[in-house]
Amino acid sequence: MQYKRLTEYGAIGDGNTVALVGRDGSIDWCPLPHVESPSVFAAILDADRGGRFSVQPTRSFESIQRYRDRTNVLETTFRTADGSATVTDFMPVAEATGSADRPPAIYRRLECDDGPLEFTVSFEPRFDYARDVPAVEPTSDGVVAIGDDERAVLTSDVPLEPTAEGHGGSATATLEAGERRWLVLGYGEAIPLEPSRHREVLDDVVDYWRGWSHDCDGADCPIGGPWHELAVRSSLVLKLLIHRGTGAVCAAPTTSLPEDLGGVRNWDYRFNWIRDAAFTVQALAELGHLAEARSYFQLCLDHCRGHDPADIPPVYGLHGGDDLEERTLDHLEGYRGSAPVRVGNAARQQRQLDVYGELILAIYESVRYGEAVTTDDWAVMRGLIDAVCEDWDRPDASIWEPRNDPQQYVYSKVMCWAALDRGIKLADAADDVSAPLERWRTCREDVREAILERGYSERTDSFVRSFGDETLDAANLLVPVVGLLPPDDARVQCTIDATIDRLATSDGLVRRYEGDDGLPGETSPFIVCSFWLVTALALAGRTDEARDRFESILEYASPLGVFAEGIDPETGEQRGNVPQAYSHIGLINSVLYLADAGDSNRERRAPLGFDQWTADERSSAEIVRQPTDTERRNTQ
Known part of the structure; x- marks a missing residue:
């Protein structure tokens, strides 16, 4: 397999880890559960052995990526001779969903804009920097990858099956215009397949990023101007x-x-x-x-x-x-x-x-x-x-x-x-x-x-x-x-x-x-x-x-x-x-x-x-203060 240019990747994350999503719909890098953890997908470091998670049209396609305005929610839009569709990729942020105790997860929503359009899903996790090739087994609504010490569960309303060699999962599905499908990867445990709930999570994540990102009315903005x-x-x-x-x-x-x-x-x-x-x-x-x-x-x-x-x-x-x-x-x-x-x-x-x-x-x-x-x-x-x-x-x-x-x-x-x-x-x-x-x-x-x-x-x-x-x-x-x-x-x-x-x-x-x-x-x-x-x-x-x-x-x-x-x-x-x-x-x-x-x-x-501070600023500024009891305990 070939390697992509680095400019062909977008990044998504949740404050714990970051995944790189290619313009071809393939997640080629993701360490879990933290960014400094061993990788689960590392095709960016070895296109054949590293592991990936791809969602893309079966036929030849062109694609573009964009972020939803003022968010880290990534959209990859595919166009083929038959139609077009968009894959929306994001990770739930605990501050947005109130779910700090949930396992790390990657959500992928596939929506057909103009169809019918046939898509192929390929799920090839490789734990511990691809040193642990997991067994992939079917579940009631997806597949589970079981490694020596790790598990990753992919739930979906796309019919997934383990591959012939038993180390991946795959599916092919045809979507009509207006149809949506979800693929949700949970690390350690499954995320239940609940499309209505998934839509709420997406809305919460979008609201979180927009609430966090810099916004101004243009007046006295420190970065005002063309950039x-x-x-x-x-x-x-x-x-x-x-x-x-x-x-x-x-x-x-x-x-x-x-x-x-x-x-x-x-x-x-x-x-x-x-x-x-x-x-x-x-x-x-x-x-x-x-x-x-x-x-x-x-x-x-x-x-x-x-x-x-x-x-x-x-x-x-x-x-x-x-x-x-x-x-x-x-x-x-x-x-x-x-x-x-x-x-x-x-x-x-x-x-x-x-x-x-x-x-x-x-x-x-x-x-x-x-x-x-x-x-x-x-x-x-x-x-x-x-x-x-x-x-x-x-x-x-x-x-x-x-x-x-x-x-x-x-x-x-x-x-x-x-x-x-x-x-x-x-x-x-x-x-x-x-x-x-x-x-x-x-x-x-x-x-x-x-x-x-x-x-x-x-x-x-x-x-x-x-x-x-x-x-x-x-x-x-x-x-x-x-x-x-x-x-x-x-x-x-x-x-x-x-x-x-x-x-x-x-x-x-x-x-x-x-x-x-x-x-x-x-x-x-x-x-x-x-x-x-x-x-x-x-x-x-x-x-x-x-x-x-x-x-x-x-x-x-x-x-x-x-x-x-x-x-x-x-x-x-x-x-x-x-x-x-x-x-x-x-x-x-x-x-x-x-x-x-x-x-x-x-x-x-x-x-x-x-x-330097002016005289007025200096008299009003608190430069050094006594620590609180909590601060003292935290530094002991």
């Missing part, structure tokens, strides 16, 4: 990646989709990276999703409580676990032959000093949006900032997690400066907290001096990847975003120009860095880096350039407005895990800065978390 709907779609993608139980943001719901087709840069992204925190908080808070923003920053603090401040892991399991051991699944061939397929992520063991800045920035942003930190939180923050004072000049792996020796990465130093700067600002604003401010201020100046003297190359006329180096790093585009230097500083402008000259393609795409990273092959241009360039240009007042590059990037979006991690510069195909949280965070924040730059009546957006 409003695209930014709303990105927020809905982010919501799919937020674990409903813990608030953790999954970097992507897939594993091992390659950065370099046929290469080894294939990673498992089904975990929570702290570095996503600051930009996630800003994006969600600006769109009005304050509960998710607050929950996420508190989760990041909770992660830090159980660790020595000098040894904070950069990545966590979505449930807070630390079993991220990296392993390979040699029985799977990988997407389009890109092996190895990996689960787990060895970045857990790396030292990445930039996470300190990203965490403190997230806390600072949360306070700006109205969240007070507790005295217990402040104790954690103080420990983190003290650790920065001790360790900022040590080599590390930094943001891009190379597999070679640690270096003195400039971006890590920039984020260490940001941790010190925002910690000082919070302490100044709070007045009544204990902090070694003289030490922090001295260290902040030392870090800044080192960055400007050793991190900027007169020869290259740009900030560079590491001290004493001449290669470039796109992460340095964030220097003005975090406020180390103002956007109109000559060194910022020259870094933007050098990035365009040496890391950018002619159509707006930006590679992450130059130089060795300890791995063979090449990485594709990163979408988030491309959005960083847009943001830096918008901040620098180069608005026309920013808009042009932004529009160029959007041409690579899927028809659904979804982005993976990178873009193959030769073919224009998306690469890497999909959908990618960082890409969509970058899109939202670029729209925020572009909206400000394009509105002469709007106050220009300050760099991330850089604006």
Whole structure:
């Protein structure tokens, strides 16, 4: 069987897991019961052995996908010579249905718009990343797949039968115009076949997503302008990646989709990276999703409580676990032959000093949006900032997690400066907290001096990847975003120009860095880096350039407005895990800065978390408070 382009997939989810549904009606990826669990369908990683669940016309067809407006309910419409039909795919969300105790489920409604039209259903579950091929047996209204330790039950008003070899289920049915059929997959136990109830669940899920998604009357909207709907779609993608139980943001719901087709840069992204925190908080808070923003920053603090401040892991399991051991699944061939397929992520063991800045920035942003930190939180923050004072000049792996020796990465130093700067600002604003401010201020100046003297190359006329180096790093585009230097500083402008000259393609795409990273092959241009360039240009007042590059990037979006991690510069195909949280965070924040730059009546957006409270705001803001009894119990 052939592999589909990544732009041919839509994503559905329930806050616990995410499934990828192809434009051909095939669910080719779904881990259950959680996104970090082993897969039940993994045809995207092995087209022959991975397993799938497809619903499609028997005859040749064309198809398109769309989301129902302001929802994560996916519709795939098929057209054949005989007629047309639509498959509606969704997963029940506990907050919508009041059914938190129900098993995870995938609902698929098949509706014939113009018929008669013959459809084929193929149900091929493969548990435990296709290492457990289940026996499939008939039930009164469907089939059940029974593995070593798992069960999946498919109920339907389409007559399903086990396949001849007994490891799948199939059916063929002809629908007349106006007819509907339901297929409901329950993990662990059956979902009773009740079409009227299924329609109610669909209505509840649609109402939930529309009630959650950003909506405005256009006045003073932070993302007002031509890209409003695209930014709303990105927020809905982010919501799919937020674990409903813990608030953790999954970097992507897939594993091992390659950065370099046929290469080894294939990673498992089904975990929570702290570095996503600051930009996630800003994006969600600006769109009005304050509960998710607050929950996420508190989760990041909770992660830090159980660790020595000098040894904070950069990545966590979505449930807070630390079993991220990296392993390979040699029985799977990988997407389009890109092996190895990996689960787990060895970045857990790396030292990445930039996470300190990203965490403190997230806390600072949360306070700006109205969240007070507790005295217990402040104790954690103080420990983190003290650790920065001790360790900022040590080599590390930094943001891009190379597999070679640690270096003195400039971006890590920039984020260490940001941790010190925002910690000082919070302490100044709070007045009544204990902090070694003289030490922090001295260290902040030392870090800044080192960055400007050793991190900027007169020869290259740009900030560079590491001290004493001449290669470039796109992460340095964030220097003005975090406020180390103002956007109109000559060194910022020259870094933007050098990035365009040496890391950018002619159509707006930006590679992450130059130089060795300890791995063979090449990485594709990163979408988030491309959005960083847009943001830096918008901040620098180069608005026309920013808009042009932004529009160029959007041409690579899927028809659904979804982005993976990178873009193959030769073919224009998306690469890497999909959908990618960082890409969509970058899109939202670029729209925020572009909206400000394009509105002469709007106050220009300050760099991330850089604006200080006015005297009135400071007197009225609660920066640090005592924890409640519940909070004390939860942190013990």
